[in-house]
Amino acid sequence: MKPLPSTHTHPRSLKQHKKSDDATFRIALAGNPNTGKSTLFNALTGLRQHTGNWPGKTVIHAEGTYSYNGNSYTVIDLPGTYSLFSNSADEEVARDCIIYEKPDVTVVVLDATAMERNMNLALQVLEMADRVVLCINLIDEAKKKGIHINEKRLSKQLGVPVVKTSARNREGLSHLQKVIKEMAYGKINTNPYRIRYSDELEEKISAIEETVLSTFGDRLPSRWVALRLLDGDQSLIDSLQHRIELRRKEVGAHGTDEPLYPVEA
Amino acid sequence: MSQSHIIPLTEGLPGQTIRIHHLTLEGTMRRRLLDLGFVPGSDVTVLQRSPLGDPVAFRVIHTTIALRKEESSQIYGELIGSEKNETTT
Numbered sequence: 235m236k237p238l239p240s241t242h243t244h245p246r247s248l249k250q251h252k253k254s255d256d257a258t259f260r261i262a263l264a265g266n267p268n269t270g271k272s273t274l275f276n277a278l279t280g281l282r283q284h285t286g287n288w289p290g291k292t293v294i295h296a297e298g299t300y301s302y303n304g305n306s307y308t309v310i311d312l313p314g315t316y317s318l319f320s321n322s323a324d325e326e327v328a329r330d331c332i333i334y335e336k337p338d339v340t341v342v343v344l345d346a347t348a349m350e351r352n353m354n355l356a357l358q359v360l361e362m363a364d365r366v367v368l369c370i371n372l373i374d375e376a377k378k379k380g381i382h383i384n385e386k387r388l389s390k391q392l393g394v395p396v397v398k399t400s401a402r403n404r405e406g407l408s409h410l411q412k413v414i415k416e417m418a419y420g421k422i423n424t425n426p427y428r429i430r431y432s433d434e435l436e437e438k439i440s441a442i443e444e445t446v447l448s449t450f451g452d453r454l455p456s457r458w459v460a461l462r463l464l465d466g467d468q469s470l471i472d473s474l475q476h477r478i479e480l481r482r483k484e485v486g487a488h489g490t491d492e493p494l495y496p497v498e499a
Numbered sequence: 500m501s502q503s504h505i506i507p508l509t510e511g512l513p514g515q516t517i518r519i520h521h522l523t524l525e526g527t528m529r530r531r532l533l534d535l536g537f538v539p540g541s542d543v544t545v546l547q548r549s550p551l552g553d554p555v556a557f558r559v560i561h562t563t564i565a566l567r568k569e570e571s572s573q574i575y576g577e578l579i580g581s582e583k584n585e586t587t588t
């Protein structure tokens with residue numbers, strides 16, 4: 235396995251939260267249906283979440299744990315979706331996990347033989363979170379089909395680490411675990427690719443983003459929330475309102491004057 | 500691309516490939532179809548009609564997706580060819 239490109243590895247900038255040596259981390263597995271998330275989940279945790287050759291098996295998210303180099307990792311196996319734009323209950327589950335729960339690392343599992351299709355969801359996740367690893371799975375299938383993936387170039391263009399795996403054959407797992415660990419400890423600086431829209435749109439996005447920031451602080455991915463509000467995502471609006479309500483009740487009960495923000499339902 | 504060759508997906512026959520030009524759907528349905536790969540520039544192959552003619556199966560970015568008439572009639576594209584022997588992916 236090759237090391238990550240140096241642009242993303244700045245061992246000196248141990249930013250934000252300094253984690254203790256035996257910290258516990260939360261890792262979410264997101265991705266299109268049938269990309270091997272549950273297979274990867276099972277390989278990492280030793281559990282037996284349902285897998286199979288038809289899409290839509292993981293409906294409610296499953297959790298399991300593994301240890302690596304003295305740390306404990308809780309892995310969340312999310313249902314497979316083509317998008318996180320709240321078209322269905324599955325998409326809402328995956329979306330809520332990524333934006334409200336904010337896993338220490340979100341791993342997007344991609345099918346190496348269908349990169350074009352898988353990129354839609356990957357790009358969405360890159361707009362929602364900063365600590366993202368792209369795991370290109372089914373690499374054995376890709377090899378058989380003569381597909382070669384240049385993970386260094388992908389990593390450079392998308393601004394996050396890219397790891398190739400074959401979950402069913404347990405290939406690339408220890409490298410993936412190493413990258414997850416480094417990212418969880420803040421040792422990998424990412425620069426997730428974010429689409430820039432027209433000047434007119436960008437102006438609107440900035441204006442909404444300011445309001446989002448003043449309401450929620452940095453607890454939510456403000457640019458992404460602004461984009462979704464601009465798109466009129468009713469499901470997200472409902473879920474934000476619900477969380478603000480919960481928070482309001484909590485504040486009312488305890489009499490603090492902290493700013494309002496969505497809490498986990 | 501001349502407008503005269505633009506047809507709705509509903510007019511495609513099994514085996515024909517249509518390059519998507521635009522969608523007239525709005526809102527969530529539009530979003531959903533874009534997420535499934537029905538984006539302008541994408542090539543869609545008509546696979547087969549169900550016995551009653553609705554829904555129809557399409558192949559888009561290596562995935563088979565069935566659409567009802569109310570959706571496929573609002574996706575427009577240019578007929579770019581007809582494959583006699585579909586390769587399986």
Ligand SMILES: Nc1nc2c(ncn2[C@@H]2O[C@H](COP(=O)(O)OP(=O)(O)OP(=O)(O)O)[C@@H](O)[C@H]2O)c(=O)[nH]1
Nearest residue numbers: 268269270271272273285286290291292314400401
């Ligand atoms: N050849 C090969 N097959 C794999 C690999 N990983 C998973 N599979 C197979 O791909 C199929 C789908 O795997 P799952 O783990 O169920 O996929 P999933 O992403 O959890 O699917 P959903 O829960 O529907 O989103 C299964 O038949 C797996 O055995 C791999 O690395 N190589």
Ligand SMILES: [Mg+2]
Nearest residue numbers: 271272291292
């Ligand atoms: Mg699964």
